[in-house]
Amino acid sequence: MRRIEVIGLRYDREIVKGDSVSEAVIEAIKSNGVKLRDGDIIVVTHKVVSKAEGRVVDLNSVNPSGKALEIARETDKDPRLVELILRESREILKISGGHIIVLTKHGIVCANAGIDKSNAGGESYVVLLPEDPDRSAREIRYRVMEEFGVRVAVIISDTYGRPFREGMVNQAIGFAGINPYRNYIGKPDRDGYIMRVTRVAIVDEVAGAAELVIGQTTENTPFAIVRGVDYEECSECSFKDLVMPKEKWLFQ
Protein backbone atom coordinates (compact mmCIF):
# COMPACT_ATOMS: atom_id res chain seq x y z
CA MET A 1 0.00 0.00 0.00
CA ARG A 2 1.50 3.28 -1.07
CA ARG A 3 1.14 6.13 1.36
CA ILE A 4 2.07 9.80 1.22
CA GLU A 5 2.03 12.24 4.08
CA VAL A 6 1.72 16.01 3.82
CA ILE A 7 2.79 17.77 6.99
CA GLY A 8 2.22 21.50 7.43
CA LEU A 9 4.93 23.32 9.38
CA ARG A 10 3.78 26.19 11.55
CA TYR A 11 6.09 29.17 11.63
CA ASP A 12 4.80 32.25 13.39
CA ARG A 13 7.65 34.71 12.85
CA GLU A 14 7.25 37.20 10.01
CA ILE A 15 10.04 36.83 7.47
CA VAL A 16 11.62 40.14 6.44
CA LYS A 17 14.32 41.33 4.08
CA GLY A 18 17.69 39.80 4.88
CA ASP A 19 16.28 36.78 6.73
CA SER A 20 17.49 33.34 5.67
CA VAL A 21 14.65 31.15 4.44
CA SER A 22 16.90 28.12 4.93
CA GLU A 23 17.29 28.91 8.62
CA ALA A 24 13.55 29.52 8.94
CA VAL A 25 12.83 26.13 7.35
CA ILE A 26 15.32 24.43 9.69
CA GLU A 27 13.80 26.18 12.71
CA ALA A 28 10.28 25.17 11.62
CA ILE A 29 11.30 21.52 11.13
CA LYS A 30 12.77 21.46 14.64
CA SER A 31 10.01 23.41 16.39
CA ASN A 32 7.31 21.26 14.77
CA GLY A 33 9.07 18.13 15.99
CA VAL A 34 9.42 16.61 12.51
CA LYS A 35 12.22 14.12 12.01
CA LEU A 36 13.32 14.66 8.41
CA ARG A 37 13.82 11.55 6.25
CA ASP A 38 15.61 10.75 3.01
CA GLY A 39 13.30 11.53 0.10
CA ASP A 40 11.23 14.17 1.90
CA ILE A 41 10.16 17.07 -0.30
CA ILE A 42 10.03 20.49 1.33
CA VAL A 43 7.51 22.86 -0.23
CA VAL A 44 8.05 26.56 0.46
CA THR A 45 5.46 29.17 -0.41
CA HIS A 46 7.11 31.76 -2.65
CA LYS A 47 6.01 34.69 -0.56
CA VAL A 48 8.50 34.04 2.25
CA VAL A 49 11.30 33.73 -0.33
CA SER A 50 10.27 37.02 -1.95
CA LYS A 51 10.12 38.77 1.42
CA ALA A 52 13.52 37.45 2.49
CA GLU A 53 14.95 38.72 -0.81
CA GLY A 54 13.42 42.13 -0.27
CA ARG A 55 11.15 41.71 -3.29
CA VAL A 56 8.50 43.85 -1.59
CA VAL A 57 7.80 47.17 -3.28
CA ASP A 58 6.05 50.26 -1.99
CA LEU A 59 3.86 51.40 -4.87
CA ASN A 60 4.50 55.00 -3.75
CA SER A 61 8.10 54.55 -4.91
CA VAL A 62 7.13 53.54 -8.47
CA ASN A 63 6.96 55.97 -11.39
CA PRO A 64 4.73 54.55 -14.11
CA SER A 65 5.89 54.89 -17.71
CA GLY A 66 3.63 56.12 -20.54
CA LYS A 67 2.96 52.54 -21.57
CA ALA A 68 1.99 51.60 -18.00
CA LEU A 69 -0.40 54.56 -17.81
CA GLU A 70 -2.02 53.49 -21.07
CA ILE A 71 -2.52 49.85 -19.99
CA ALA A 72 -3.71 51.02 -16.57
CA ARG A 73 -6.46 53.08 -18.23
CA GLU A 74 -7.46 50.13 -20.41
CA THR A 75 -7.61 47.64 -17.51
CA ASP A 76 -8.68 49.96 -14.70
CA LYS A 77 -5.60 48.98 -12.66
CA ASP A 78 -3.19 51.03 -10.56
CA PRO A 79 -0.61 52.40 -13.07
CA ARG A 80 2.20 51.80 -10.55
CA LEU A 81 1.23 48.12 -10.33
CA VAL A 82 1.10 47.95 -14.13
CA GLU A 83 4.60 49.45 -14.28
CA LEU A 84 5.89 46.65 -12.02
CA ILE A 85 4.06 44.03 -14.12
CA LEU A 86 5.82 45.39 -17.23
CA ARG A 87 9.22 45.33 -15.51
CA GLU A 88 8.75 41.72 -14.35
CA SER A 89 7.60 40.45 -17.75
CA ARG A 90 9.39 39.24 -20.82
CA GLU A 91 6.22 39.74 -22.85
CA ILE A 92 2.60 40.84 -22.50
CA LEU A 93 0.46 38.05 -23.98
CA LYS A 94 -3.08 39.30 -23.53
CA ILE A 95 -4.91 42.31 -22.13
CA SER A 96 -8.59 41.60 -21.80
CA GLY A 97 -11.44 42.31 -19.43
CA GLY A 98 -9.21 43.87 -16.77
CA HIS A 99 -6.70 41.01 -16.92
CA ILE A 100 -3.04 41.31 -17.89
CA ILE A 101 -1.61 37.92 -18.85
CA VAL A 102 2.16 37.88 -19.26
CA LEU A 103 5.16 35.65 -19.76
CA THR A 104 7.40 36.40 -16.79
CA LYS A 105 11.18 36.56 -16.86
CA HIS A 106 11.14 33.04 -15.34
CA GLY A 107 9.00 31.62 -18.16
CA ILE A 108 5.71 31.49 -16.21
CA VAL A 109 2.49 32.39 -18.05
CA CYS A 110 0.24 34.07 -15.50
CA ALA A 111 -1.84 37.10 -14.59
CA ASN A 112 -0.12 40.28 -13.27
CA ALA A 113 3.36 38.69 -13.43
CA GLY A 114 2.51 36.93 -10.18
CA ILE A 115 2.57 40.21 -8.25
CA ASP A 116 0.39 40.03 -5.17
CA LYS A 117 -1.06 42.59 -2.79
CA SER A 118 -2.15 40.20 -0.07
CA ASN A 119 0.18 39.48 2.83
CA ALA A 120 2.49 42.21 1.53
CA GLY A 121 2.75 44.05 4.82
CA GLY A 122 0.74 47.19 4.16
CA GLU A 123 -1.79 49.00 1.99
CA SER A 124 0.59 50.30 -0.67
CA TYR A 125 2.93 47.30 -0.73
CA VAL A 126 3.08 44.44 -3.21
CA VAL A 127 5.17 41.27 -3.37
CA LEU A 128 7.03 40.32 -6.56
CA LEU A 129 7.97 36.74 -7.44
CA PRO A 130 11.41 35.65 -6.23
CA GLU A 131 14.31 36.64 -8.48
CA ASP A 132 15.38 33.06 -9.22
CA PRO A 133 13.21 30.42 -7.48
CA ASP A 134 15.46 27.55 -8.65
CA ARG A 135 18.44 29.18 -6.97
CA SER A 136 16.44 29.75 -3.78
CA ALA A 137 15.36 26.09 -3.82
CA ARG A 138 18.98 24.93 -4.28
CA GLU A 139 20.19 27.07 -1.39
CA ILE A 140 17.48 25.75 0.96
CA ARG A 141 18.16 22.17 -0.18
CA TYR A 142 21.89 22.30 0.47
CA ARG A 143 21.53 23.97 3.83
CA VAL A 144 18.80 21.56 5.03
CA MET A 145 20.77 18.49 3.84
CA GLU A 146 23.85 19.80 5.62
CA GLU A 147 21.93 20.43 8.83
CA PHE A 148 20.05 17.14 9.05
CA GLY A 149 22.27 14.78 7.03
CA VAL A 150 19.42 13.55 4.82
CA ARG A 151 18.73 13.85 1.09
CA VAL A 152 15.73 16.03 0.33
CA ALA A 153 14.17 17.97 -2.55
CA VAL A 154 12.78 21.51 -2.36
CA ILE A 155 9.92 23.10 -4.31
CA ILE A 156 9.04 26.82 -4.31
CA SER A 157 5.33 27.26 -5.06
CA ASP A 158 2.73 29.82 -6.00
CA THR A 159 -1.01 29.72 -6.69
CA TYR A 160 -2.30 30.39 -10.23
CA GLY A 161 -5.47 30.40 -12.26
CA ARG A 162 -5.93 28.21 -15.33
CA PRO A 163 -7.02 29.34 -18.81
CA PHE A 164 -10.10 27.10 -19.18
CA ARG A 165 -10.95 26.11 -15.63
CA GLU A 166 -12.32 28.08 -12.72
CA GLY A 167 -10.33 28.31 -9.50
CA MET A 168 -6.63 28.40 -8.75
CA VAL A 169 -4.15 25.68 -7.86
CA ASN A 170 -0.70 25.71 -6.34
CA GLN A 171 2.16 24.98 -8.76
CA ALA A 172 5.94 24.77 -8.69
CA ILE A 173 7.83 27.89 -9.81
CA GLY A 174 11.27 26.55 -8.91
CA PHE A 175 12.74 23.40 -7.44
CA ALA A 176 15.94 21.54 -6.58
CA GLY A 177 16.92 17.90 -6.28
CA ILE A 178 13.91 16.43 -8.07
CA ASN A 179 13.09 15.38 -11.61
CA PRO A 180 9.85 17.35 -12.17
CA TYR A 181 8.34 14.48 -14.15
CA ARG A 182 7.32 10.92 -13.64
CA ASN A 183 7.88 9.59 -17.12
CA TYR A 184 5.62 6.90 -18.62
CA ILE A 185 6.76 7.29 -22.23
CA GLY A 186 7.69 3.87 -23.56
CA LYS A 187 6.36 2.05 -20.50
CA PRO A 188 3.88 -0.77 -20.98
CA ASP A 189 0.32 -0.38 -19.68
CA ARG A 190 -1.69 -3.14 -17.98
CA ASP A 191 -2.31 -4.81 -21.33
CA GLY A 192 1.30 -4.63 -22.46
CA TYR A 193 0.75 -1.76 -24.88
CA ILE A 194 3.01 1.23 -24.87
CA MET A 195 1.55 4.28 -23.13
CA ARG A 196 0.55 7.04 -25.57
CA VAL A 197 0.94 9.45 -22.78
CA THR A 198 2.55 10.76 -20.56
CA ARG A 199 4.86 12.82 -18.50
CA VAL A 200 3.22 13.67 -15.23
CA ALA A 201 4.43 16.94 -13.71
CA ILE A 202 4.72 15.57 -10.20
CA VAL A 203 6.29 18.78 -8.84
CA ASP A 204 2.97 20.51 -9.57
CA GLU A 205 0.97 17.71 -7.97
CA VAL A 206 3.23 17.89 -4.90
CA ALA A 207 2.84 21.70 -4.75
CA GLY A 208 -0.94 21.27 -4.95
CA ALA A 209 -0.92 18.67 -2.18
CA ALA A 210 1.14 21.03 -0.01
CA GLU A 211 -1.32 23.89 -0.56
CA LEU A 212 -3.98 21.81 1.16
CA VAL A 213 -2.08 22.30 4.44
CA ILE A 214 -0.36 25.64 3.67
CA GLY A 215 -3.46 27.63 2.68
CA GLN A 216 -3.42 31.29 1.68
CA THR A 217 -4.20 33.45 4.67
CA THR A 218 -3.36 33.93 8.30
CA GLU A 219 -2.62 30.37 9.20
CA ASN A 220 1.14 30.85 9.48
CA THR A 221 2.05 27.64 7.68
CA PRO A 222 4.51 28.73 4.97
CA PHE A 223 6.20 25.32 4.65
CA ALA A 224 5.12 21.72 4.19
CA ILE A 225 6.92 18.39 4.11
CA VAL A 226 5.62 15.90 1.53
CA ARG A 227 6.80 12.42 2.44
CA GLY A 228 6.65 9.14 0.53
CA VAL A 229 6.56 10.45 -3.07
CA ASP A 230 8.27 8.20 -5.59
CA TYR A 231 10.56 10.58 -7.51
CA GLU A 232 13.93 10.61 -9.17
CA GLU A 233 16.62 12.68 -7.49
CA CYS A 234 18.04 15.17 -9.99
CA SER A 235 20.57 17.86 -9.25
CA GLU A 236 20.60 19.40 -12.74
CA CYS A 237 16.83 19.63 -13.15
CA SER A 238 15.34 23.11 -13.10
CA PHE A 239 12.14 25.02 -13.79
CA LYS A 240 13.26 25.39 -17.42
CA ASP A 241 12.26 21.72 -17.84
CA LEU A 242 8.63 22.71 -17.14
CA VAL A 243 8.59 25.74 -19.45
CA MET A 244 6.69 25.01 -22.65
CA PRO A 245 8.46 26.60 -25.62
CA LYS A 246 6.29 29.15 -27.43
CA GLU A 247 6.24 27.11 -30.63
CA LYS A 248 4.26 24.43 -28.75
CA TRP A 249 1.57 26.83 -27.53
CA LEU A 250 -1.75 26.02 -29.18
CA PHE A 251 -3.46 29.13 -27.80
CA GLN A 252 -2.10 32.65 -28.18
Add this chain to the structure above:
Amino acid sequence: MRRIEVIGLRYDREIVKGDSVSEAVIEAIKSNGVKLRDGDIIVVTHKVVSKAEGRVVDLNSVNPSGKALEIARETDKDPRLVELILRESREILKISGGHIIVLTKHGIVCANAGIDKSNAGGESYVVLLPEDPDRSAREIRYRVMEEFGVRVAVIISDTYGRPFREGMVNQAIGFAGINPYRNYIGKPDRDGYIMRVTRVAIVDEVAGAAELVIGQTTENTPFAIVRGVDYEECSECSFKDLVMPKEKWLFQ
Protein backbone atom coordinates in the same frame (compact mmCIF):
# COMPACT_ATOMS: atom_id res chain seq x y z
CA MET B 1 0.28 20.84 12.89
CA ARG B 2 -1.93 20.06 9.91
CA ARG B 3 -1.40 16.70 8.33
CA ILE B 4 -2.88 15.00 5.29
CA GLU B 5 -2.51 11.37 4.33
CA VAL B 6 -2.83 9.94 0.83
CA ILE B 7 -3.36 6.19 0.86
CA GLY B 8 -3.26 4.19 -2.37
CA LEU B 9 -5.67 1.24 -2.50
CA ARG B 10 -4.46 -1.81 -4.42
CA TYR B 11 -7.11 -3.57 -6.43
CA ASP B 12 -5.91 -6.33 -8.73
CA ARG B 13 -9.13 -7.40 -10.43
CA GLU B 14 -9.82 -5.99 -13.88
CA ILE B 15 -13.05 -4.00 -13.93
CA VAL B 16 -15.31 -4.84 -16.88
CA LYS B 17 -18.68 -3.72 -18.23
CA GLY B 18 -21.47 -4.22 -15.74
CA ASP B 19 -19.22 -4.27 -12.67
CA SER B 20 -20.11 -1.95 -9.81
CA VAL B 21 -17.35 0.55 -9.08
CA SER B 22 -18.95 1.17 -5.67
CA GLU B 23 -18.53 -2.50 -4.75
CA ALA B 24 -14.96 -2.48 -6.06
CA VAL B 25 -14.15 0.56 -3.91
CA ILE B 26 -15.72 -1.09 -0.85
CA GLU B 27 -13.79 -4.30 -1.50
CA ALA B 28 -10.54 -2.36 -1.91
CA ILE B 29 -11.09 -0.42 1.32
CA LYS B 30 -11.63 -3.69 3.19
CA SER B 31 -8.86 -5.71 1.55
CA ASN B 32 -6.35 -2.90 2.10
CA GLY B 33 -7.26 -2.80 5.78
CA VAL B 34 -8.19 0.88 5.75
CA LYS B 35 -10.62 2.05 8.41
CA LEU B 36 -12.62 4.80 6.72
CA ARG B 37 -13.18 8.03 8.68
CA ASP B 38 -15.57 10.95 8.47
CA GLY B 39 -14.18 13.49 6.02
CA ASP B 40 -12.14 11.04 3.95
CA ILE B 41 -12.08 11.81 0.24
CA ILE B 42 -12.08 8.82 -2.12
CA VAL B 43 -10.39 9.49 -5.46
CA VAL B 44 -11.30 7.12 -8.29
CA THR B 45 -9.42 7.09 -11.56
CA HIS B 46 -11.95 7.64 -14.37
CA LYS B 47 -10.84 4.62 -16.34
CA VAL B 48 -12.43 2.08 -14.03
CA VAL B 49 -15.69 4.06 -14.13
CA SER B 50 -15.60 4.14 -17.93
CA LYS B 51 -14.91 0.41 -18.12
CA ALA B 52 -17.71 -0.45 -15.69
CA GLU B 53 -20.06 1.66 -17.83
CA GLY B 54 -18.97 -0.13 -20.97
CA ARG B 55 -17.46 3.05 -22.39
CA VAL B 56 -14.82 0.99 -24.20
CA VAL B 57 -15.07 1.06 -28.00
CA ASP B 58 -13.55 -1.24 -30.60
CA LEU B 59 -12.32 1.11 -33.33
CA ASN B 60 -13.19 -1.60 -35.85
CA SER B 61 -16.86 -0.93 -35.08
CA VAL B 62 -16.64 2.80 -35.91
CA ASN B 63 -17.55 4.29 -39.30
CA PRO B 64 -15.85 7.65 -39.71
CA SER B 65 -17.87 10.48 -41.22
CA GLY B 66 -16.57 12.72 -43.99
CA LYS B 67 -15.65 15.38 -41.46
CA ALA B 68 -13.73 12.83 -39.38
CA LEU B 69 -11.83 11.66 -42.49
CA GLU B 70 -10.90 15.25 -43.29
CA ILE B 71 -9.63 16.04 -39.76
CA ALA B 72 -7.83 12.69 -39.67
CA ARG B 73 -5.89 13.62 -42.82
CA GLU B 74 -5.04 17.02 -41.39
CA THR B 75 -3.84 15.65 -38.03
CA ASP B 76 -2.45 12.28 -39.16
CA LYS B 77 -4.77 10.47 -36.72
CA ASP B 78 -6.88 7.33 -37.06
CA PRO B 79 -10.17 8.51 -38.67
CA ARG B 80 -12.16 6.15 -36.43
CA LEU B 81 -10.62 7.78 -33.34
CA VAL B 82 -11.40 11.22 -34.79
CA GLU B 83 -15.00 10.14 -35.32
CA LEU B 84 -15.26 9.25 -31.63
CA ILE B 85 -13.65 12.55 -30.64
CA LEU B 86 -16.29 14.40 -32.68
CA ARG B 87 -19.12 12.41 -31.10
CA GLU B 88 -17.84 13.11 -27.58
CA SER B 89 -17.36 16.85 -28.14
CA ARG B 90 -19.64 19.81 -27.92
CA GLU B 91 -17.18 21.85 -29.96
CA ILE B 92 -13.77 21.57 -31.65
CA LEU B 93 -11.68 24.47 -30.32
CA LYS B 94 -8.36 24.04 -32.08
CA ILE B 95 -6.73 21.71 -34.59
CA SER B 96 -3.01 22.31 -34.72
CA GLY B 97 0.19 20.31 -35.06
CA GLY B 98 -1.55 16.95 -34.80
CA HIS B 99 -3.55 18.01 -31.74
CA ILE B 100 -7.34 18.18 -31.53
CA ILE B 101 -8.44 20.33 -28.60
CA VAL B 102 -12.13 20.15 -27.82
CA LEU B 103 -14.79 21.16 -25.35
CA THR B 104 -16.34 17.87 -24.24
CA LYS B 105 -20.00 17.32 -23.49
CA HIS B 106 -19.07 17.57 -19.79
CA GLY B 107 -17.47 21.01 -20.21
CA ILE B 108 -13.84 19.85 -20.09
CA VAL B 109 -11.33 21.54 -22.42
CA CYS B 110 -8.81 18.85 -23.38
CA ALA B 111 -7.06 17.00 -26.20
CA ASN B 112 -8.87 14.15 -28.00
CA ALA B 113 -12.00 14.49 -25.83
CA GLY B 114 -10.13 12.56 -23.15
CA ILE B 115 -10.22 9.36 -25.21
CA ASP B 116 -7.35 7.07 -24.29
CA LYS B 117 -5.78 4.04 -25.92
CA SER B 118 -3.70 2.90 -22.94
CA ASN B 119 -5.16 0.32 -20.54
CA ALA B 120 -8.10 -0.12 -22.94
CA GLY B 121 -7.81 -3.89 -23.12
CA GLY B 122 -6.53 -4.43 -26.65
CA GLU B 123 -4.87 -2.97 -29.74
CA SER B 124 -8.01 -1.58 -31.40
CA TYR B 125 -9.81 -0.53 -28.22
CA VAL B 126 -10.13 2.93 -26.71
CA VAL B 127 -11.69 4.22 -23.49
CA LEU B 128 -14.09 7.17 -23.53
CA LEU B 129 -14.67 9.43 -20.53
CA PRO B 130 -17.52 8.35 -18.23
CA GLU B 131 -20.98 9.45 -19.36
CA ASP B 132 -21.64 11.55 -16.24
CA PRO B 133 -18.76 11.56 -13.72
CA ASP B 134 -20.77 13.55 -11.15
CA ARG B 135 -23.47 10.88 -11.16
CA SER B 136 -20.86 8.13 -10.81
CA ALA B 137 -19.28 10.00 -7.90
CA ARG B 138 -22.67 10.40 -6.21
CA GLU B 139 -23.46 6.69 -6.57
CA ILE B 140 -20.10 5.65 -5.09
CA ARG B 141 -20.48 8.17 -2.28
CA TYR B 142 -23.94 7.00 -1.19
CA ARG B 143 -23.02 3.33 -1.37
CA VAL B 144 -19.75 3.79 0.59
CA MET B 145 -21.46 5.94 3.26
CA GLU B 146 -24.18 3.32 3.61
CA GLU B 147 -21.65 0.49 3.91
CA PHE B 148 -19.32 2.09 6.43
CA GLY B 149 -21.58 4.61 8.20
CA VAL B 150 -19.19 7.53 7.68
CA ARG B 151 -19.47 10.77 5.70
CA VAL B 152 -17.10 10.90 2.75
CA ALA B 153 -16.61 12.77 -0.52
CA VAL B 154 -15.76 11.20 -3.88
CA ILE B 155 -13.73 12.60 -6.78
CA ILE B 156 -13.46 11.03 -10.26
CA SER B 157 -10.13 12.05 -11.85
CA ASP B 158 -8.25 12.09 -15.14
CA THR B 159 -4.82 13.32 -16.21
CA TYR B 160 -4.55 16.30 -18.59
CA GLY B 161 -1.99 18.56 -20.20
CA ARG B 162 -1.95 22.31 -19.64
CA PRO B 163 -1.94 25.01 -22.35
CA PHE B 164 1.26 26.82 -21.29
CA ARG B 165 3.08 24.28 -19.14
CA GLU B 166 4.80 21.03 -20.01
CA GLY B 167 3.64 17.82 -18.41
CA MET B 168 0.27 16.57 -17.28
CA VAL B 169 -1.49 16.66 -13.92
CA ASN B 170 -4.43 14.80 -12.48
CA GLN B 171 -7.65 16.81 -12.14
CA ALA B 172 -11.22 16.28 -11.01
CA ILE B 173 -13.77 15.56 -13.76
CA GLY B 174 -16.64 14.86 -11.37
CA PHE B 175 -17.24 14.79 -7.64
CA ALA B 176 -19.81 14.41 -4.89
CA GLY B 177 -20.15 15.65 -1.34
CA ILE B 178 -17.48 18.35 -1.50
CA ASN B 179 -17.38 22.05 -2.27
CA PRO B 180 -14.71 22.13 -5.01
CA TYR B 181 -13.31 25.40 -3.67
CA ARG B 182 -11.69 26.74 -0.58
CA ASN B 183 -12.86 30.30 -0.72
CA TYR B 184 -10.68 33.18 0.47
CA ILE B 185 -12.70 36.00 -1.07
CA GLY B 186 -13.38 38.59 1.59
CA LYS B 187 -11.09 36.93 4.15
CA PRO B 188 -8.41 39.03 5.81
CA ASP B 189 -4.75 38.23 5.14
CA ARG B 190 -1.99 38.30 7.79
CA ASP B 191 -1.95 42.08 7.71
CA GLY B 192 -5.71 42.44 7.97
CA TYR B 193 -6.19 43.37 4.32
CA ILE B 194 -8.82 41.67 2.23
CA MET B 195 -7.46 38.99 -0.10
CA ARG B 196 -7.55 40.03 -3.76
CA VAL B 197 -7.65 36.41 -4.66
CA THR B 198 -8.81 33.63 -4.45
CA ARG B 199 -10.79 30.49 -4.85
CA VAL B 200 -8.53 27.49 -4.65
CA ALA B 201 -9.82 24.48 -6.60
CA ILE B 202 -9.04 21.99 -3.86
CA VAL B 203 -10.69 19.09 -5.74
CA ASP B 204 -7.96 19.44 -8.37
CA GLU B 205 -5.23 19.61 -5.71
CA VAL B 206 -6.67 16.50 -4.06
CA ALA B 207 -6.84 14.69 -7.43
CA GLY B 208 -3.20 15.61 -8.07
CA ALA B 209 -2.15 14.38 -4.63
CA ALA B 210 -3.96 11.09 -5.30
CA GLU B 211 -2.16 10.64 -8.65
CA LEU B 212 1.12 10.49 -6.74
CA VAL B 213 0.02 7.10 -5.36
CA ILE B 214 -2.32 6.00 -8.18
CA GLY B 215 0.10 6.43 -11.08
CA GLN B 216 -0.73 5.63 -14.70
CA THR B 217 0.43 2.13 -15.54
CA THR B 218 0.40 -1.41 -14.28
CA GLU B 219 0.45 -0.66 -10.61
CA ASN B 220 -3.15 -1.69 -9.98
CA THR B 221 -3.98 1.21 -7.71
CA PRO B 222 -7.15 2.72 -9.19
CA PHE B 223 -8.33 4.29 -5.91
CA ALA B 224 -6.87 6.51 -3.21
CA ILE B 225 -8.11 7.82 0.11
CA VAL B 226 -7.12 11.41 0.91
CA ARG B 227 -7.51 12.04 4.62
CA GLY B 228 -7.32 15.22 6.68
CA VAL B 229 -8.31 17.79 4.03
CA ASP B 230 -10.22 20.77 5.37
CA TYR B 231 -13.23 21.03 3.03
CA GLU B 232 -16.89 21.96 3.15
CA GLU B 233 -19.37 19.14 2.67
CA CYS B 234 -21.70 19.98 -0.21
CA SER B 235 -24.38 17.72 -1.66
CA GLU B 236 -25.46 20.06 -4.46
CA CYS B 237 -21.97 20.90 -5.72
CA SER B 238 -21.06 19.49 -9.13
CA PHE B 239 -18.45 19.71 -11.86
CA LYS B 240 -20.44 22.56 -13.42
CA ASP B 241 -19.05 24.75 -10.62
CA LEU B 242 -15.54 24.24 -12.08
CA VAL B 243 -16.51 24.88 -15.70
CA MET B 244 -15.37 28.31 -16.83
CA PRO B 245 -18.03 29.92 -19.02
CA LYS B 246 -16.76 30.68 -22.53
CA GLU B 247 -17.19 34.42 -22.09
CA LYS B 248 -14.45 34.29 -19.44
CA TRP B 249 -11.90 32.53 -21.67
CA LEU B 250 -9.01 34.86 -22.44
CA PHE B 251 -7.51 32.47 -25.02
CA GLN B 252 -9.44 31.01 -27.95
